[in-house]
Structure formats: structure tokens, C-alpha cells
Amino acid sequence: MAAGIIEINDSSFDAEVLKSDMPTVVDFWAPWCGPCRAIAPLLEELAGSYQNKIKIVKCNVDDNPITPGKFEIRSIPTLIFFKDGKVFEQIVGMVAKAKLEETIKKML
Amino acid sequence: MKKADYDLVIIGGGPAGLTAGLYAARARMKVIMLEKITPGGQILVTDWIENYPGFPEGISGIELVQRMTDQVKRFDLAVESAEVSALDVSQPIKKVTLTDGNEVTAHALIIATGASPNPLGVPGESKFSGRGVSFCGTCDGPFFRGKVVAAVGGGDTAVQESIFLTKFASKVYLIHRRNEFRAEKILQERAFANEKIEIIWDSVVTEISGLTNVEKVSIKNVKTNETRDLAVAGCFIWVGTRPNTQFVGDAIKVDENGFIIADVNMKTSVPGVFVAGDVRNTPLRQVVTAVGDAAIAVASAEHYLENLSR
Numbered sequence: 001m002a003a004g005i006i007e008i009n010d011s012s013f014d015a016e017v018l019k020s021d022m023p024t025v026v027d028f029w030a031p032w033c034g035p036c037r038a039i040a041p042l043l044e045e046l047a048g049s050y051q052n053k054i055k056i057v058k059c060n061v062d063d064n065p066i067t068p069g070k071f072e073i074r075s076i077p078t079l080i081f082f083k084d085g086k087v088f089e090q091i092v093g094m095v096a097k098a099k100l101e102e103t104i105k106k107m108l
Numbered sequence: 109m110k111k112a113d114y115d116l117v118i119i120g121g122g123p124a125g126l127t128a129g130l131y132a133a134r135a136r137m138k139v140i141m142l143e144k145i146t147p148g149g150q151i152l153v154t155d156w157i158e159n160y161p162g163f164p165e166g167i168s169g170i171e172l173v174q175r176m177t178d179q180v181k182r183f184d185l186a187v188e189s190a191e192v193s194a195l196d197v198s199q200p201i202k203k204v205t206l207t208d209g210n211e212v213t214a215h216a217l218i219i220a221t222g223a224s225p226n227p228l229g230v231p232g233e234s235k236f237s238g239r240g241v242s243f244c245g246t247c248d249g250p251f252f253r254g255k256v257v258a259a260v261g262g263g264d265t266a267v268q269e270s271i272f273l274t275k276f277a278s279k280v281y282l283i284h285r286r287n288e289f290r291a292e293k294i295l296q297e298r299a300f301a302n303e304k305i306e307i308i309w310d311s312v313v314t315e316i317s318g319l320t321n322v323e324k325v326s327i328k329n330v331k332t333n334e335t336r337d338l339a340v341a342g343c344f345i346w347v348g349t350r351p352n353t354q355f356v357g358d359a360i361k362v363d364e365n366g367f368i369i370a371d372v373n374m375k376t377s378v379p380g381v382f383v384a385g386d387v388r389n390t391p392l393r394q395v396v397t398a399v400g401d402a403a404i405a406v407a408s409a410e411h412y413l414e415n416l417s418r
Contacts, residue, residue, distance in 0.1 A: 033247050034152040034170035042146060062250070074321065074342070075238040075248045092238035093247075094152070096145050097189055098208065
């Protein structure tokens with residue numbers, strides 16, 4: 001995994017996301033999902049440019065059924081932006097980097 | 109010849125755009141490819157491609173994109189992540205305006221922006237988008253493990269992706285408005301032989317409903333007008349595509365569905381503007397036809413540029 005993006009799981013979700021001291025973006029993905037793999041480089045770039053301002057983490061929906069269930073995820077990629085432990089914004093599907101950046105800026 | 113930023117700007121980074129980039133880079137044109145999200149286009153959402161020659165076992169959409177991207181990188185194609193908002197093709201030097209406000213100019217353009225799935229346009233469809241309504245089997249199929257889903261359409265995508273869905277779903281209702289499919293015969297045979305697929309002919313979806321997620325679709329038989337509800341957890345929609353031409357305006361001739369009209373050389377109604385792939389009014393929308401279009405479009409662009417400099 002590239003620098004800046006850590007892989008979280010059902011048991012680390014609370015600590016890594018809800019109790020995070022930085023706004024956190026969770027990328028719900030799976031290895032079988034083409035669009036998820038396609039947006040991965042964009043997220044890595046953003047993790048680099050917003051280092052120490054936001055945290056970007058990945059949650060594999062195959063290995064972790066509980067967290068995606070809690071947020072009723074039926075479609076991936078889904079990105080959920082968390083601020084102070086609450087959902088700030090949810091983006092479903094592939095979107096342009098500019099749109100992601102815009103959402104990050106709103107959240108900061 | 110007056111100066112422009114580029115000889116050629118390629119708009120779109122699916123198979124057509126990537127192939128145009130490959131040919132243009134090898135022709136040593138001053139070229140850039142603009143892609144709004146990330147290279148790949150619709151094949152990114154295609155689980156498995158079996159009719160692109162050279163891959164006897166088939167290849168996944170993402171893998172094919174990766175290979176095409178690696179190939180253009182080998183020839184140093186410049187690729188920029190940018191979305192086009194408008195074109196000005198009224199002058200010999202064409203102006204391409206980007207959504208970030210920047211502009212690039214070029215002597216020639218290749219439009220290869222592809223197409224996007226058509227919505228059904230029925231109540232509930234947008235409300236439940238991402239909550240059971242889906243246009244992408246490979247993205248969303250596994251969320252329907254052991255569940256009953258509906259699929260709508262009768263072309264290659266609808267039939268092939270319905271078969272893919274049976275890996276996860278306990279049952280797939282494949283709803284089609286006519287009494288035969290347009291899909292490749294081999295795909296039809298597989299669908300007919302698949303015990304998890306129940307085909308509902310001559311029928312259209314009239315509504316998708318549920319509480320917070322999809323719970324049922326209402327269908328109507330177009331011959332008998334008989335209506336009924338199907339209890340499903342998801343509804344996959346594959347009813348053709350519409351062209352991605354929002355930025356084109358009315359400067360370039362399009363057909364009644366908005367697809368860009370071109371001759372056999374991929375020339376549009378505007379000199380110096382060429383088109384390739386699904387965005388063209390073409391009789392067949394496949395990876396193999398898109399890449400063929402692109403090679404012709406670059407050859408035509410090259411010819412056009414040579415004449416300009418004379």
C-alpha cells in the first residue's frame with residue numbers, strides 16, 4: 001500500500017475513523033471492482049497533497065462485512081467523508097479528482 | 109501555419125482515446141490526451157471481455173485498460189486529468205475550454221468521449237441509485253449474494269452481466285421489452301441454459317420501490333398490459349447508452365440521439381475535428397470497433413495536418 005493510505009477493518013474502524021483527530025475519508029473497495037482500482041491512484045495523490053490535514057483509509061468490503069453494512073453500502077467504490085466522527089459526505093461511483101478535492105476542501 | 113499549443117488534442121481516455129494516443133505518439137505528433145477521471149472508460153465496469161482478439165481466455169476490463177495505458181506510456185503520450193467544458197471549432201485553431209477554466213488550442217481534435225448508460229426514466233430509479241439500483245454488475249453484484257435481483261435490457265451488456273450476476277444472486281429476472289435479444293448468440297445460449305436466470309419477455313419496468321433500499325420492481329407486459337410486482341433487492345439497468353457530448357454544443361453535426369456523425373475517415377462536419385468510438389453514430393459499440401475508429405481518425409488527422417502546413 002502506498003504511503004499515506006492504510007487499510008482498516010471492522011475492528012479498527014472506530015479508532016481509525018470515528019475517533020480520528022483528522023477528517024478521514026474511507027474508500028470502500030474490493031479487488032474485483034474495476035472502478036475501485038481505477039480511482040486508487042487518485043486517492044494516493046490526494047493522500048500525498050493533503051498529508052497531515054486529512055487521513056485516507058481503505059476498507060475492503062469482502063473481508064469486512066460489518067462496516068459496509070452499517071452504512072448500507074450497495075455499490076462501490078463508495079467514499080465516505082467523516083468529520084468529528086460523523087458522516088460529512090458520501091460519494092458513490094467513480095468521480096473526477098477535482099470533485100474529490102472540492103469535497104476535501106469543504107471538509108477542512 | 110499559425111501556432112497552437114498542440115497538433116492534436118484527444119478528448120477522452122477509453123479504448124478509442126488510448127488507441128488514438130498510441131498512434132499519434134508514434135506519428136510524433138505534438139499531442140495530448142485529456143481524460144476527466146482516469147483512463148479506461150466503460151470497459152472499467154466490464155467484468156470480462158471475450159471478443160477482443162488476442163486474449164483466448166478473455167481478459168478483465170481493468171486488465172485490458174492497464175495494458176493499453178502501459179502501452180501509451182511506452183511511447184510517452186502526454187495524458188492530463190482534465191474535463192472539457194466547451195469547444196470553439198469556428199476557427200482553424202480549435203479552442204478547448206476545461207472545467208478548471210484553462211484553455212488549450214490545437215489544429216486538430218479527436219473526440220473519443222464515449223457513452224454513458226441510459227437511465228430507464230422510471231419513478232424510484234434515481235432515488236435508489238446506489239441503494240439497489242445499479243448500472244455496474246462488477247461493482248455491485250457481490251452485494252447481492254443470495255438475493256433476488258432484476259436486470260433490464262436485451263443487448264450484449266444486459267445478457268452478459270446478468271450471467272455474471274448469477275455468481276452471487278440466487279435468481280436474476282432478466283426483463284426485456286421485446287420477445288428476443290439483440291445480444292451475441294453465444295451469450296443468449298448461456299443465459300437460456302442458466303437455471304438462475306428467468307427471462308421476462310415483452311415487459312418494461314414501470315417503477316422501482318422500497319423503503320430505504322430497493323424492495324420491488326413493478327413491471328408491465330407491453331402486449332397484454334398485465335402488471336405485476338417482483339420482490340427484488342436490486343435492479344440492474346442496461347438499456348443502451350447515450351453519448352457524452354455535453355461540451356460539444358451545436359457546432360458539430362450529430363444524429364437524432366446526439367451521437368456525432370462522421371464519414372468513413374472519421375471526419376465530422378467540421379474540418380480538423382475527428383471522432384472515434386462509442387460517441388460516434390456507429391452501428392456497433394465494442395472495444396474492437398472503438399480502437400479501429402481511433403486508428404483511422406489519427407491517420408485522417410495526420411493527413412489534415414500535412415495539408416495545413418503546405
